[in-house]
Amino acid sequence: MATIEFKMPRLGESITEAAIITWFKGEGDVIEEDEMLLEVATDKVDSEVPSNVTGVIKELLYKPNDVVKIGETIAIIQSDGDNVKTEISTKKQKSKHIEEKTPKDTTEPNKKRRLEVSPKSVGNESFTLPNTNTFFSPLVISIAKEHHISYEELARIPATGKEGRLRKSDVFNYIEDGRPYRYAQPAVQQDPTAYRIPQLNFDKGDGKLIEMDRMRRMIADHMVYSKHTSPHVTAYVEADLTNMVHWRNKHKAAFQETYGEKLTFTPLFIEAVAKAIKDFPNINASVDGNTIIVKENINIGMATALPSGNLIVPVVKNADTKDLKSLAENVNDLVGKARENKLNGDDIKGSTFTISNVGTFGSVMGTPIINQPEVAILALGIIKKRPEVIETEKGDEIAIRSMMYLSLSFDHRVVDGYLGGSFLRRVADYLEQFDTNRKI
Structure with a gap:
């Protein structure tokens, strides 16, 4: 009798x-x-996964929901040719006898299951579902992340798998049905003293109807998901960029002549942000359940407008390792691709922290929404000249200075006021303390 170790098979290269x-x-x-x-x-x-041998299962080494490395032994099977075949033959005869006595299920096996949801029930404030199995497979979680479906919403989806397990088909059917339980809440006994959102029927008015394109729908879902997931707190500081503005204006022509690249303020902002992230690495993170993932690479995303008006976030990879010339090349290349709708998948992947230059549109400041799954986003306002009181050797004087507001929205689940405020102040300090003797 041979003892066979059945191993978790290879299911794909990656x-x-x-x-x-x-x-x-x-x-x-x-x-x-x-x-x-x-x-x-x-x-x-x-x-x-099929068995690669005929035999008797002696031991199952893992339970359902266990995650196993590829190549690990997961079961022990004993194979003894003739005896096993006799047992199989006997079991088949018994099974056939039972099938003859049992009425056949006439349900069409491949018929698509539809959610029974009446139009009036969609958007109701409460629901009741029997789905209590909170284990979700990696595939289901991957689909949920792609469509910005939270764990709470997953738990609301009717499941058809064994022991109440949510299957891939359940999720796709739910999405196709318009995600009817998206904003639903569990039905509980109402507290008569509690505040309840009034159910108002607003007059949306008449006008030209414009259907959202696919990207706008994705942006809308992403923004709603971010506000639903992360408790946003926004902090503000202002910075005196006079020295940086003078240096940039003095050297931008020589910079383009030397390197063939425009010197905008964006690479200078990214440089300062990358330095501040190295000082406060916990701002360069994401959240996975109850786990904080502090990223090793510093990849700065830049919120950029497309010709259609939609927003996209191309990414400057490893920004902390690049000099000003490389940052300018990288930024100009990504902005150019965005304007021509030529960004590829790698250009918009892997950001660990995002900046949004709202000053480009003349905004004094902004309250940006976090780019999930990051934990913070920085908005940079317009650089505006105004009179400021400054300290000089002669005492306090009024001078014309180039000032800018910076605002940082952060996820208060994992970033507290000290970290958020300290990081924001450090970015402003690096911008204010710009070296005017710097060579290009």
Whole structure:
């Protein structure tokens, strides 16, 4: 009798682990070669895994919902040719006898399940669903992140999988049905003293109807998801950029002549932000459940307008390792691609912190919405000349200075006022303390 170690099979080149969804066989059961043994889930697909041997299952080493590395032994199967085949034959005869006595299910197996939701119920303030299985496979989580569906909303989706497990098809059906439980809340007994949002029917008025394009819908979903997920707090400082403005105006012509690149303020802002992130690395993070992920790379996203008016965030990768020339090249290249709608997937991936230059549109300051899953975003207002009181050797004097407001929105779940305020002040300090003797 041979003892076979059944290992988690390779499920794709980039996949290193998989979650066990369910075992189709139990310990002591007989299984045939190519008969399905278990179902597994990765961040790309759910798969049924067949046995590669005929035998008796002696031990299952992992339970459903366990995440297992590729190549790990997950079951022990004992194979003894003739005895096993006899057991299989006996079980098949018993199974056939039971099937003959059991009425066949006439339900169409491939018929698509639809959510039974009446139009009037969509948008109601409460709901009741029996979905209590809070385990979600990596594939389901991946789909949810792509469509900005929170864990709370996932728990509201009716599940058809074994033991109440949410399947990929359940999520896609739910999305196709318009996400009817998107803003629903669990039905609970109302506190008569509690404040309740009034159900108002607003007159939206008449006018030209413009259908949102796909990108605008994605932006809308992303913004609503961010405000729903992160408790936003916004802090403000102002900075005196007079020295930086004078240096840039003095050297921008020589910079373009030397390097063939325009010297805008954006690379100077990114340079200061990257320095401040190195001083306060916890601002360069994201949140995954109850875990804070502090990023090693400093990749600065720049909120940029497309010709259509939609926003996109191209990314300057490893901004802390680049000199001013490289930053200017990178920024100008990304902005040029955005204006010509030529940004590719790599250009907009991997940001760890985002800046939004609202001053480009003449705004004095802004209250930016966090670019999920980051924990903070910086808005830079217009650089405006105004009279300011400054200290000189002669005492206080009034002078014309180039001033700018900076505003930082941060996720108060993981960034407190000290970290947010200190980081924002440090960015302003780097801008104010610009070295006017710097060479290009």
